[in-house]
Amino acid sequence: MDAGRYIPVLILAAAVAAVQLFTLATGSEYYLTQLTMSAYYALVIIGLCTLMGYAGQISLGHAGFFAIGGYTVSVMTTYDFSGFSGSAVMGLLGTLGLASASGGELHLSPWVSLAAALVITVAVAFIIGIPILKLKGHYLAMASLGFGLIIYRIVLGTRIFGEADGISDVPGFAIAGGLRVSGSPELRIQNYYIAWTLVIIGTVMLINLVKSRAGRALRSIHGSEEAAMAMGVNASRYKLYVFVISAVFASLAGAFMAHLNGGIGPSEADVMKSVKYVAIVAAGGMANLWGALTMGVLLNYISLRGYLGSYDDAFFGAILIAIMLFAPEGLINPAVMKTAAVRARSLIDSIKKKTGRGGHAS
């Protein structure tokens, strides 16, 4: 095996710790909140990067999977199941400590909710993926967009999902020991580390995947689906599996984020979110996990800090256009950064020339 692939992971881990210590030293720990949320979004991004950049299959519906994760845990941990308290299933969950009564209400444990969220995600990803992954290019983009729209309308229009208000009062998620995914300020540091641990584990898994036999098969589908199949790659199965994996990453992020924020709202299922994810993957260089991760953290952080104000969506739209025009291979790639700079300069030169002439006339 080649251990070299893990060196960047160690650098990432060191950077995560360094940032935390820096905020501690400068007394600016409130930054950690957005960095924690950025980490969860980055989890969506690296999953989507594997699907888009490596396997070459676009999805404009990944906010839908994020929402499935977030909404499932939110509903299951806040819904009062006391009406079912006599049932055998609830009895069993109660004995296992997976359901608890408080204030006359009976709630399911976050573990059960998380497991349910992942099962639902995998099921939905299969059901949606089997038909739509037969499509290619624009058609796949449209179909996945349709899926995203359906999820958005469902959460927006269904009572149990809180309609326009979403769901609030989602409890924290006591993982083990004193570890607890929750938004309370005194747990800020540990939540930062929980989120980043998940990102690091996820990154390692995906790096392993893309460097494996299966990863090669995925990339070959991107290169030429016909040739890949002629070499024995079961393209439809591989596309489906990577779609499901990327859906699980998004769903997991949604579930943890719901516990972190104590709830979830329909904006998380908004199609614009999906577009944003795609824009970030494109900015990161498509087939570049590290680029996607870097951009995922950076751009989400900028967005979460509110630097973009009401131009947030416009900013990501502009990124998409700019990337497609000047750096279709993304930004985090030395060769591409050079060509992008050259192209941008020549464009600016030509604009200068034109406006220079136009200036005299007006």
Next chain:
Amino acid sequence: MLLEVKNVSRAFGGLRAVDDVSFSVPKNSIKAIIGPNGAGKTTLFNLISGSLRPDSGRVFFNGRQIQGRPPHTIAARGVSRTFQNIKLFHNMTVLENVMVGRHTRSRSGFMAGIFNLPSCWREEREIENRSRGILDMLGVSGLAGMNAGNIAFGSQRIVEFARALALEPELLLLDEPAAGLNMHETAEIAEIIRKIREMGVTILIIEHDMSLIMDISDDIVVLSSGKMIAEGRPSDIQKNPEVIRIYLGEEDAQDQEP
């Protein structure tokens, strides 16, 4: 018989691209398919390799029916191919392209990959060594680390051969392997084809270069407008009046163009 094609037909709309074609390929032979452009040669390859389903007819490989099966299962049985318009994976290196050719000869799945299980390590090493060996045999090991899209056209053809061979095929389908190559490169390809045959691989080849075909093939099938119009040894095909008419007819037509 390694491959038997029986009454295979395929139409596109009203166009009968392949029309009731039957022939067979014995083990360890080189059979050529010739015919004018649009005769249906590539379509026939697609029908054999599973890229297309026949409307009717049967294809037997090693005595088992394969027609209409998905291409990856046909590949797994030992049918490999190259493409008329080279289809390398441009997003991968030359070595990685060849390594994909080992797909059916290896087995690590998604989960093994994600967790980088020790069982993968040995397999990966074996895949890489084999692939490098094939590049070496074809004299292009120097290109291993290059991006497959960045190498010369002639080298791309050879790398596509390497990828096809990595599958360890029993039957290799070559679609115009000398198209676009100069004389020197064509001779190199002829040499490679002979080498492949010596390895015990049966070859079905589509080619326009008549001297190459006459030189290497045991047997020739002639297609025209989807129909098989002749089959026989190279010396007989050369004398076949129908074949001469089609080929001369084509040249006449070209001569008459303004």
